[in-house]
Amino acid sequence: MIELRDVAFAYEDAPAFTLAHLDLDVAAGTIMGIVGASGSGKTTLAKIIAGFIPSTEGGTYRGTASVAGAVLSEGTLTEAVDVVGLVTQNPFNQISGARFTVREELAFGLENRSVERSQMIERVDAVADTLGLTALLDRSPYALSGGQMQLVAIASMVVMAPPVLVLDEPTSQLDPAGTRLVYDVLARLSEGGTTVVIIEHKTELLHEHCDAISVLASGRIVSTGTPATVFADDRLSTWGVGQTRITQAAREARARGLLPVTALLPVGVSDGAAVFAENGAAR
Amino acid sequence: MSGSTPAVDANRTRNRIFVALGTLVIVATYLYLILAQPEELAEGGLGTSALIALAGYLIGAGLIAAGAIHRLPTATLSLIPIAIVLNIAVGQLTAVLGLPLYLDSIGTVLVGVLAGPAAGAVTGALTNVIWGLTIGPIALPFAVTAVVIGVLAGYAARWGMFRRFYLAPVAGFVTGIVAALVSAPIAAFIFGGATGAGTGAIVAAFQAWGNSLLASTTLQGLLSDPLDKTITFTIVVIILFALPSRLRGRFPFVRQYNVFGKVAPVAPAEPAAPAAPAAPAEPEAPKA
Amino acid sequence: MTTLYLERASAVHRLNPVTKLVALLAIIAIVFAVPQWWIPLGIVVLVVVPAAVLARVGGRLLRLFLILLLPLLVVLFIVQGFFFPDGTTVLWQWGPARLTVEGLVFSLTIGSRLSALVLGSLVFVLTTHPARLMTALTQAGMSSKIAYVISASLQIIPAFQERARSILLAQQARGLEIAGGPLRRARALLPLIAPLVLGMITDVDERSTAMEARAFGATPRPTSLTVVDDPLSERIGRWLLAAAAAAVIVLVVVGVIA
Numbered sequence: 112m113i114e115l116r117d118v119a120f121a122y123e124d125a126p127a128f129t130l131a132h133l134d135l136d137v138a139a140g141t142i143m144g145i146v147g148a149s150g151s152g153k154t155t156l157a158k159i160i161a162g163f164i165p166s167t168e169g170g171t172y173r174g175t176a177s178v179a180g181a182v183l184s185e186g187t188l189t190e191a192v193d194v195v196g197l198v199t200q201n202p203f204n205q206i207s208g209a210r211f212t213v214r215e216e217l218a219f220g221l222e223n224r225s226v227e228r229s230q231m232i233e234r235v236d237a238v239a240d241t242l243g244l245t246a247l248l249d250r251s252p253y254a255l256s257g258g259q260m261q262l263v264a265i266a267s268m269v270v271m272a273p274p275v276l277v278l279d280e281p282t283s284q285l286d287p288a289g290t291r292l293v294y295d296v297l298a299r300l301s302e303g304g305t306t307v308v309i310i311e312h313k314t315e316l317l318h319e320h321c322d323a324i325s326v327l328a329s330g331r332i333v334s335t336g337t338p339a340t341v342f343a344d345d346r347l348s349t350w351g352v353g354q355t356r357i358t359q360a361a362r363e364a365r366a367r368g369l370l371p372v373t374a375l376l377p378v379g380v381s382d383g384a385a386v387f388a389e390n391g392a393a394r
Numbered sequence: 395m396s397g398s399t400p401a402v403d404a405n406r407t408r409n410r411i412f413v414a415l416g417t418l419v420i421v422a423t424y425l426y427l428i429l430a431q432p433e434e435l436a437e438g439g440l441g442t443s444a445l446i447a448l449a450g451y452l453i454g455a456g457l458i459a460a461g462a463i464h465r466l467p468t469a470t471l472s473l474i475p476i477a478i479v480l481n482i483a484v485g486q487l488t489a490v491l492g493l494p495l496y497l498d499s500i501g502t503v504l505v506g507v508l509a510g511p512a513a514g515a516v517t518g519a520l521t522n523v524i525w526g527l528t529i530g531p532i533a534l535p536f537a538v539t540a541v542v543i544g545v546l547a548g549y550a551a552r553w554g555m556f557r558r559f560y561l562a563p564v565a566g567f568v569t570g571i572v573a574a575l576v577s578a579p580i581a582a583f584i585f586g587g588a589t590g591a592g593t594g595a596i597v598a599a600f601q602a603w604g605n606s607l608l609a610s611t612t613l614q615g616l617l618s619d620p621l622d623k624t625i626t627f628t629i630v631v632i633i634l635f636a637l638p639s640r641l642r643g644r645f646p647f648v649r650q651y652n653v654f655g656k657v658a659p660v661a662p663a664e665p666a667a668p669a670a671p672a673a674p675a676e677p678e679a680p681k682a
Numbered sequence: 683m684t685t686l687y688l689e690r691a692s693a694v695h696r697l698n699p700v701t702k703l704v705a706l707l708a709i710i711a712i713v714f715a716v717p718q719w720w721i722p723l724g725i726v727v728l729v730v731v732p733a734a735v736l737a738r739v740g741g742r743l744l745r746l747f748l749i750l751l752l753p754l755l756v757v758l759f760i761v762q763g764f765f766f767p768d769g770t771t772v773l774w775q776w777g778p779a780r781l782t783v784e785g786l787v788f789s790l791t792i793g794s795r796l797s798a799l800v801l802g803s804l805v806f807v808l809t810t811h812p813a814r815l816m817t818a819l820t821q822a823g824m825s826s827k828i829a830y831v832i833s834a835s836l837q838i839i840p841a842f843q844e845r846a847r848s849i850l851l852a853q854q855a856r857g858l859e860i861a862g863g864p865l866r867r868a869r870a871l872l873p874l875i876a877p878l879v880l881g882m883i884t885d886v887d888e889r890s891t892a893m894e895a896r897a898f899g900a901t902p903r904p905t906s907l908t909v910v911d912d913p914l915s916e917r918i919g920r921w922l923l924a925a926a927a928a929a930v931i932v933l934v935v936v937g938v939i940a
Contacts, residue, residue, distance in 0.1 A: 123643075123649070124643060158891075161895070163891060163894070163895075167469070167890075167891075167894065169646070188894060189897055189900040192894070192895055192896070192897050192900075193897075196895065197891065197895045199888050199891060199892065200888070201885070201888055203841070204885050204888040204889045204892060205888070205889075205892040206837075206892075207830070207834070207892060207893055207896065207898070208475060208830070208833055208834025208835075208837050208838060209826075209829065209830040209833050209834060209893075209898075210813070210833065211812070211813035211833065211837070212813075214907070215813075215907055215908060218907035219896055219898075220895075220896035220897055221905075221907075222904045222905050222906055222907060223896055223897040223898050223899070223900050223901065223904050224897050224900065224901070224904075225901050225903065225904060225905050226905060227905065228905060228906070228907065228909070231905065231907050232907070235907070251837070253837050253838075253840070253841065264892070267896060268895065268896075271896070271897075405902070441717075442715070442934070442935070444714045444792075444795065445711070445714040445715050445931070448710070448714055449711070449714075459828075460825065460828070463825060463827045463828055463831075464825065464827065466827070468890045468893050468894050468898055468899055469886065469887075469890040471827055471830065471831065471890070471893070472834075472886055472889040472890040472893055473882070473886045473890075474831050474835075475830075475831055475834035475835040475838060476838065476842075476882040476885065476886070476889075477882065478831070478835040479835055479838055479839050479842040480842070480875075480878055480879070480882065482839065483839075483842050483843055483846045483878070484846075484871070484874075484875055484878075486843075487846065487850075487871065487874065488871070491867050491870075491871070492867070493867055493868055493871075495868065497868075497871070500875060504879065504882075508883075516831070520828070520831050520832060520835070523832060524832065524835050524836065524839075526803065526807065527685045527686070527807055527812060527832075527836065528684050528685050528686065528836070528839065530686070530746065530750045530800070530804065531799070531800055531803035531804060531807065532750060532754070532800060534803070535799075584792075584795075584796065584799075585754065585758070585792070585796065586758045586761065586762050586788065586789065586792035586793070586796075587758075587761050587762065588754050588755075588757040588758035588761055588762075588792075589754070590754075590757070591753065591757055594757035594758070594760070594761045595761075597761055597765075598760070598761040598764070598765040601761070601765040601766070601767050602765050602778040602779075604767070605767065606767050606768075607762075607766075607767055610767075625868060629871070629872060629875060632872065633872075633875060633876050633879050636876065637879075637880065637883065641880075641883050641884065644883075644886075644887070
């Protein structure tokens with residue numbers, strides 16, 4: 112679904128490339144998590160996948176980024192917006208302000224794409240229903256909690272029905288309850304066939320929800336695989352990514368000789384329990 | 395979507411005409427009021443001065459704002475609401491602190507400097523609309539002054555007045571003089587010199603010394619506006635100089651006109667020639 | 683939301699906002715065209731105030747009159763009643779202050795026009811929800827960019843005032859002086875404004891990305907979810923109002939009304 116080949120980008124007047132020689136593949140209908148230290152180029156990558164770079168950002172761009180078979184840099188931003196939805200960090204900044212109720216806020220993107228009114232009403236109601244926003248439709252979007260605002264931001268992308276959704280640290284400003292809401296929605300969207308790319312630093316959450324993980328370090332993808340293999344990698348900390356607490360505990364146990372050096376490090380609660388049980392039993 | 399491109403082109407011409415026409419109407423209104431007014435007042439009445447001041451200025455400001463807003467890219471457009479709210483928040487704060495100033499155009503000047511005269515004009519005009527909807531419609535007739543301030547801030551930035559710290563206050567002073575001249579007919583013919591208690595007292599004093607109504611409001615404006623705009627421009631230049639140049643450099647207008655006086659920007663590196671001296675260093679490909 | 687709008691069920695509220703705007707502009711054009719001071723006053727008494735009462739916003743209008751307009755009118759009568767430059771018929775004199783007939787007539791003219799302008803605009807704002815106004819104006823052909831800027835500004839005012847207040851508190855907690863001479867207080871503003879500006883500039887990228895992600899500006903003719911009714915009777919009414927205003931101006935210019 113998403114194919115990045117040897118992509119490089121340097122911002123205007125920047126001394127170095129933010130991304131270079133970057134390759135990324137995301138299969139249709141899966142959830143791909145992207146982790147990386149701050150400053151590793153995550154937001155830039157999100158904007159490239161969503162078609163905002165190079166079209167709204169001056170600088171040096173190379174390589175090809177294609178989504179659903181179309182090379183984004185060869186089309187207009189509107190064409191890119193039709194295939195990829197983009198959700199960013201701060202819920203407050205994503206409320207357009209152009210409309211006074213959640214219902215109209217959700218319809219805003221459809222209005223701008225000249226969707227017919229009857230169809231608009233249908234699609235807004237359907238998305239509000241899926242994302243559990245029906246009770247909020249007549250409220251002011253600014254009267255919502257941060258988590259609800261972020262759901263509105265996601266819903267206003269989903270209503271435009273892009274096959275791909277890119278989220279750039281969507282839960283960094285949310286409390287645990289808001290974070291939970293967002294991930295539940297992503298799981299449901301993925302079941303419905305949407306391809307999801309999520310940039311996130313909470314590895315526990317990614318392990319729980321993603322089909323695949325890619326690690327971004329110094330401007331390129333340095334590791335890709337299932338959450339279990341990528342997060343168990345000893346090099347994770349050298350890439351500036353924190354391991355899950357289970358992995359940390361297992362490493363600590365290994366260092367103290369409680370686990371064999373050859374043991375594959377666990378990432379989540381259940382495989383952690385399994386590893387500890389197995390080795391405890393061996394003792 | 396056939397024919398959407400020609401439609402955009404037609405709009406561009408139309409927008410240029412709007413801006414040119416708006417400017418013309420404002421200048422003509424001011425000249426008419428200055429030249430024709432003494433004779434009419436001598437006849438003992440206001441004549442059509444009030445109607446011409448109100449209509450001419452509102453139509454002119456409206457035309458400029460409508461023509462200018464179409465040129466603005468979304469990035470600039472999304473700056474404007476925050477600037478408008480900044481105008482209002484600081485304007486209110488100034489009143490609360492009891493300062494003898496307005497300081498209600500900091501956002502307008504900021505947008506003019508960062509995004510150009512057209513953006514400044516739109517910010518100024520729509521600030522007055524928002525004042526009208528939230529606080530009360532008294533300020534609305536002065537929309538033209540706000541447009542002039544935004545436009546002049548934009549041109550001041552374009553002409554390098556924000557490259558040196560000490561030049562910005564000078565630009566503010568000049569902007570204040572123009573603002574005072576432009577707003578004097580509104581204060582005179584629409585408000586009869588009574589735009590507030592303090593300003594009213596000053597107008598009364600000038601009239602008692604034998605000045606005409608228009609001359610008195612002009613002099614009153616010249617007492618307050620240049621000082622206010624000097625301080626406004628100074629605040630703006632202090633804040634912008636304190637910002638990291640990376641943030642200021644995000645605005646295409648700033649880069650295009652070299653607003654803050656850095657050396658001319660390096661030409662973007664050719665993608666095909668990574669070895670060119672101007673190109674940023676690209677890391678080596680992974681050895682695999 | 684911080685506008686003056688008052689939610690009521692009334693015929694005035696239900697009118698298409700464009701109709702109300704045209705009526706307001708017609709009133710303003712007429713009161714500033716005619717030289718007689720009693721005509722604007724008559725319009726206030728016979729049109730503006732009844733409209734406010736009908737819309738059940740009369741009490742608020744009175745309060746706003748007392749806060750916004752009355753002080754200006756008092757200043758106006760003192761400044762022009764006693765210090766009118768072209769006053770010749772002196773009624774009373776004390777030092778430089780001369781109460782003149784011409785000054786009083788001038789004050790009445792300006793005062794009644796200003797009253798019609800301010801009170802008429804207030805009734806418009808009090809009875810028109812900004813969302814409905816923006817939808818109706820966009821339907822009538824106004825650029826959706828203007829509607830966006832106005833709507834967004836109105837909605838972020840509370841958040842910004844909140845931010846300004848918290849910054850003020852934080853600065854005071856760190857010992858910022860907001861008393862003292864004007865210059866000192868003006869300098870005290872700087873640490874208040876700087877964080878607001880920094881926030882504004884760092885936010886702008888995300889805000890515009892959010893707009894563009896929703897195809898803002900992709901087409902000059904967007905559709906609309908909400909539709910404001912515009913019955914034929916109101917469209918005819920608007921043309922009549924515009925014609926009436928134009929007729930009055932013509933009559934004044936050719937000298938029939940003088």
